[in-house]
Amino acid sequence: MKRGFILNTRPTQQKTALITGASAGIGRDYARYLAAEGYDLILTARRKARLEEVARELSGAFGTQATVLTADLTDPAAPTKLAADIRKKGLQVDYLVNNAGYQVPGFFDRVRWDVQRDMIQIMMTAVAELCHIFGPEMAARGFGRIVNISSVAAFVPGQAGGALYPSVKAFVLRLSQSLATEYQTAGVHVVAVCPGFTWSEFHDVAGNRAQMNKLPGFMWLDGPKVVSDAHKAVEARRGPVVVNGWVYKVLATVLQIIPDNWIGRLAARGTRNSSIRPEDARDATVSHARKSSTKSATKKPNGKSSRKAKTPARKTVKRTGKRADNG
């Protein structure tokens, strides 16, 4: 879609994309990509200053009409409020990118329930609700694109530490597959995108950047490549599951061949995500001992010592799980 052509001839057909989590990482890369493709944008996340910066950048570079709507998607009322704000502005959503998310490290029973409930809300309920709000409108117009950012973690059947993450990502993957089937003849294309480790603020927020920087360079994906894979797949109605990068394509294939119970037993030995963030800690009433979290910081999930980092450390962002507006 080229902006000039559409603006000069059929302005009513200008398409608009809603991107959640557009203030950083993959969401911001998605905003840049779709702006270059000629889409107008509705950018949402919590950090207003960051979103405004992205909006300014893209309207300057591509003439994009970028609307900023802040929302905290851990609030159960946020999806309906967002939809109401979009309608009030006379906008419609032709392309939905459900991207906002994060990981909460730590063993399930050591992390406060409200922290995990918030994660379920933003990464499952809000994803489903936004599809439920905007999908029917897209189908009624005969055009729509829904890109749900899942993860290669969706293929991992059980993980010691960070138990919710593969669970919510598997939900996103399955939901996307079902919607792709339901919308098969409606002109609405749906994909679940499954990146592996991707450069973004994700691991800074999870508090494991130093540990993750020890991973070899070939395990890291670049956000813009993840985005272009996702966009090309949804346009061509490929998938509906898109795994990014050859390393993760191989991994996802292997994980689907090996019986879940075998992997589950191996995963039970890992402690990769066991280091709890102090702000998420549940009051220490759990008596049974866990493996030391310091150990996990120097070991890879397979138990071997981590190799020295070959990948240059990217700019790290010091933030807590509850992000401040540091835009």
Ligand SMILES: NC(=O)c1ccc[n+]([C@@H]2O[C@H](COP(=O)([O-])OP(=O)(O)OC[C@H]3O[C@@H](n4cnc5c(N)ncnc54)[C@H](OP(=O)(O)O)[C@@H]3O)[C@@H](O)[C@H]2O)c1
């Ligand atoms: N990076 C990876 O290695 C990787 C791998 C596989 C999948 N993923 C998935 O990719 C997606 C994007 O992650 P990323 O890597 O780009 O991480 P990121 O750089 O940390 O960006 C996360 C985005 O989510 C937004 N967000 C966080 N909490 C929010 C809330 N309560 N309400 C609204 N927005 C919120 C953040 O904005 P504010 O802080 O301004 O609200 C930010 O824009 C996530 O779903 C993640 O699970 C990432």
